[in-house]
Amino acid sequence: MSHIYYQRQKDSLKKAWSCPSQFKEKETQRKYKEIWDGRTDFITEAIENDGYVFEGDIYNYLDGVITQLVRANPRLIAQKPFLMIDRSTSVNAYASGNNMIAVNIGLLAFVKTREELALVLAHELAHNIMMHPENGMKNRAEWLTSDEYKQSLNAVLDSKYERLTRLKKVFEGYSFDRSRHQRYHEGDADSLALILLKNSHIAIDPSFFLRLDSADIQYRQPLKKNVKDYFAAYHLNVEESWMVKRTKGLSAKNYSFNTSTTGLADSLKTHPDCQERYDKTKSQQSANSAFTPVPTPLRDKSMKMMIWSIYCNGNMTACLYRVLLEKDKGNTDPWYDFMFNNVMSGLYYADKKLSRFNAITVKPKEYISKNYYELETMFEQMPRQKLEEFHNTLQQAAFWSSMTPPEQGFKSLMSTLLTDSDDSDKQKAAKAFTTNYPRSLYCEFATPFSKK
Numbered sequence: 197m198s199h200i201y202y203q204r205q206k207d208s209l210k211k212a213w214s215c216p217s218q219f220k221e222k223e224t225q226r227k228y229k230e231i232w233d234g235r236t237d238f239i240t241e242a243i244e245n246d247g248y249v250f251e252g253d254i255y256n257y258l259d260g261v262i263t264q265l266v267r268a269n270p271r272l273i274a275q276k277p278f279l280m281i282d283r284s285t286s287v288n289a290y291a292s293g294n295n296m297i298a299v300n301i302g303l304l305a306f307v308k309t310r311e312e313l314a315l316v317l318a319h320e321l322a323h324n325i326m327m328h329p330e331n332g333m334k335n336r337a338e339w340l341t342s343d344e345y346k347q348s349l350n351a352v353l354d355s356k357y358e359r360l361t362r363l364k365k366v367f368e369g370y371s372f373d374r375s376r377h378q379r380y381h382e383g384d385a386d387s388l389a390l391i392l393l394k395n396s397h398i399a400i401d402p403s404f405f406l407r408l409d410s411a412d413i414q415y416r417q418p419l420k421k422n423v424k425d426y427f428a429a430y431h432l433n434v435e436e437s438w439m440v441k442r443t444k445g446l447s448a449k450n451y452s453f454n455t456s457t458t459g460l461a462d463s464l465k466t467h468p469d470c471q472e473r474y475d476k477t478k479s480q481q482s483a484n485s486a487f488t489p490v491p492t493p494l495r496d497k498s499m500k501m502m503i504w505s506i507y508c509n510g511n512m513t514a515c516l517y518r519v520l521l522e523k524d525k526g527n528t529d530p531w532y533d534f535m536f537n538n539v540m541s542g543l544y545y546a547d548k549k550l551s552r553f554n555a556i557t558v559k560p561k562e563y564i565s566k567n568y569y570e571l572e573t574m575f576e577q578m579p580r581q582k583l584e585e586f587h588n589t590l591q592q593a594a595f596w597s598s599m600t601p602p603e604q605g606f607k608s609l610m611s612t613l614l615t616d617s618d619d620s621d622k623q624k625a626a627k628a629f630t631t632n633y634p635r636s637l638y639c640e641f642a643t644p645f646s647k648k
């Protein structure tokens with residue numbers, strides 16, 4: 197499990213991250229320490245709970261890029277940072293201060309070239325070099341102990357009416373101020389990132405910012421075929437009526453799904469200002485440089501880890517949609533058939549636990565395509581006996597013959613979970629799985645059952 201790999205980091209974080217004395221005011225210093233320790237606890241707890249993943253080849257690849265950046269910038273970066281791979285599926289990375297950076301598995305599945313990855317890593321290194329995370333914590337401590345904050349808080353508490361609304365305004369004032377600073381920080385981090393890259397002789401590709409702009413609309417990408425055709429490939433017959441909403445309240449009959457895969461209001465994006473960041477950096481585009489594609493095996497692994505992560509998060513619709521998008525790219529790897537099967541058995545399992553609706557995880561319509569909506573609707577409305585039937589048919593599917601022992605092991609674990617056997621049998625099956633395949637990714641799913 198990943199926490200074993202990161203154990204050394206975790207122990208040294210606790211030791212190394214002792215809050216420096218920054219403020220004469222005792223109260224402010226105390227608040228600063230509280231925020232500082234809160235961050236350290238958050239990260240060490242995430243390590244303990246396997247919030248970070250470890251995959252040797254991906255880690256080494258990232259490490260190679262970071263080493264190049266660090267070696268070429270000795271005056272700016274004194275020490276190689278701690279690097280972590282976060283299991284989050286969002287297309288992002290972050291700097292936590294104290295020379296630690298984390299890269300989300302979602303970003304790894306998204307980047308196409310080594311240069312795109314280097315741009316993101318350099319940007320995060322820049323945040324740490326400029327001490328943005330530390331300064332953020334300092335500003336917060338100062339604000340929370342400032343007279344201005346206390347006065348506005350007191351004014352709210354003294355008021356007789358609309359306390360909550362007024363309280364909200366106090367915090368909004370603060371967060372507005374912070375996001376305004378945040379924007380300057382982003383610009384500064386981009387500028388420094390370009391310097392780090394130039395020193396390292398890594399080509400610069402500002403058009404990545406434009407691609408990053410599409411990161412939030414991946415589920416708006418329509419499918420190449422009708423939803424039911426993907427199921428027909430496994431001899432599963434989807435009835436059209438499942439995709440038509442019967443309930444009135446949630447109906448999307450009058451909603452016109454956006455058919456273009458560009459443009460989402462800036463306020464809905466995880467990465468606003470992408471166009472602006474591109475405009476500011478495009479003059480730095482390296483001339484006639486060839487970009488190095490991320491090696492296919494690494495891209496494959498990242499994509500699989502991300503899809504698996506979506507599955508473990510319990511979002512069956514998003515998981516299947518990713519699988520279908522891979523199929524649309526012409527990917528014939530039978531592992532995606534395995535995941536198709538897992539989604540259907542996962543949904544069947546959720547239904548038995550009366551949590552089918554949670555497993556569908558409805559997304560706001562602005563973010564999804566008509567096909568995605570059809571899939572959500574179908575998952576919501578198909579009868580339970582059909583789920584069982586689909587599950588049974590998939591058990592016999594041809595792709596199983598090309599699956600490795602861990603997948604076969606996972607198949608038998610799932611069928612035990614789906615039988616009405618008692619909890620101790622389920623626990624036994626999960627324990628057997630983690631014992632037989634201790635290094636398998638699928639342990640993430642099995643471990644919680646083995647502990648119940």
Ligand SMILES: [Zn+2]
Nearest residue numbers: 319323382385
């Ligand atoms: Zn940033």
